Amino acid sequence: MEENEENHKSFKKAFRKEILIWLECSTFHGLQNISKNTNFIIRILWLMFVITSFSYCFYSLVQCFINFYKYEVTVSIKNVDELPSRFPAITICNINPFNEAYAGDYILNKSSTAKCFDQKNGSNFVACMNIADPYNAFQTFIDQIKRIVANDKTLTSNDTYWYGYDLQTDMTVSCTFNGISCNFTDNFIRYWDNRYGNCYTFNSDGALKTSSTGNGHGLEMELVVSK
Secondary structure, rough: HHHHHHHHHHHHHHHHHHHHHHHHHOOOOOHHHHHHHHHHHHHHHHHHHHHHHHHHHHHHHHHHHHHOOOOOOOOOOOOOOOOOOOOOOOEEEEOOOOHHHHHHHHHHHOOOOOOOOOOOOOOOHHEEEEEEOOHHHHHHHHHHHHHHHHHHOOOOOOHHHOOOOOOHHHHHEEEEOOEEEOHHHHHHEEEEEEOEEEEEHHHHOOOEOOOOOOOOOOOEEEEEOOO
8 A cells, every 4th residue: 555655656756757847848938937937926927827828829719710610701892993994895786797788799699598689578588488477587588698608718808898887887877985086997996797797896905095984975876776
């Protein structure tokens, strides 16, 4: 019995010695001051500082995990007024890709249903296309012409220009940018679209800017919609 008590005391003494060695070798200054300081009150103060520090660290870690697993999303919206502001590029097309004044000869020569083009007004055109609905008959005819034009590799840029509508002469009544008349040569770039024919992009290089919004500023266009 006495031997067991002696062994227990020896173990406690050795364990305490190892703890003191670990505290003295620790890189955490608070633990070193607890073990090395001989003043009891100062040791208590250092112990309180260490416990407070560890408690706050543990609390911060727990809060970080809680906030992370909430999966909250933070969105910051900031309005920046930039004047003058860069004006966007705008593309204008005619819903009808073909100008009948110039494309008629091409249509008559290339289309397998060209004979129907001469009879397009009234029921003769519908009967010629073998379709009961007049709208679907004309739409089918236009779709065929679109395919022919898209697959015709002999067409030049000048050809496609004449088959479609010109923005300045055929489609536009008036056009101003920042209150000044548009320069169709410098401000618009034409390209051919297989669906809409001639399309025109305003400010394609993004160089133009506007100083304000509303009437009299930016791009204002009055277009012909009856074509």
